[in-house]
Amino acid sequence: MRGGPRYSGKHKRHGMNVQVVADPVGRLVWASPALPGGTHDLTAARTVGLIDALTSGNVKTFADKGYQGAGGTIRIPFKRHRHRPWLSRAQKEVNRAHARIRALGERAVAILKAWKVFAKLRCCPRRATAIIQAILVLEAVEASRYSG
Secondary structure, rough: OOOOOOOOOOEEEEEOOOOEEEOOOOOOEEEEEEEEEOOOOOHHHHHOHHHHHHHOOOEEOOOOOOOOOOOEEEOOOOOEEEEEOOOHHHHHHHHHHHHHHHHHHHHHHHHHOOOOOHHHOOOOOHHHHHHHHHHHHHHHHHHHHHOO
16 A cells, blocks of 8 residues: 555655664564554654663663754764754763764664564565564574574
8 A cells, every 4th residue: 555654755665663772792682562653763763662671671862853852861962953063072972972872873773674574574564573573583593592
């Protein structure tokens, strides 16, 4: 079906938004249920209770600029504003350090996307959630095989 609430004209397919949590090494720890692709990241994180869980557990988390306003223990990089068009040298250095830390977490997203089942996935978010959870289990089993 072309069109509809989840169809992306840019990518010519239906999209999904999945929030993931990775450990400091870049391994998948948790994945949220799939939500429609048009859902903003901050809205998705709030919907699945991720921000509240991380904050109540006092887990310091590094996220991208899409999580601006999340609060709690969620750390985001400095963002330019309309009235302040330039970042200071110190702010740029903080953003570079933040990006280095986040790069490890982005590895988890790459691991998830590397599964070929996602290349042609055409199903509802409920079925996609089951597939994502299965991949999460398989990745955990694989990680435990090589951890020693």
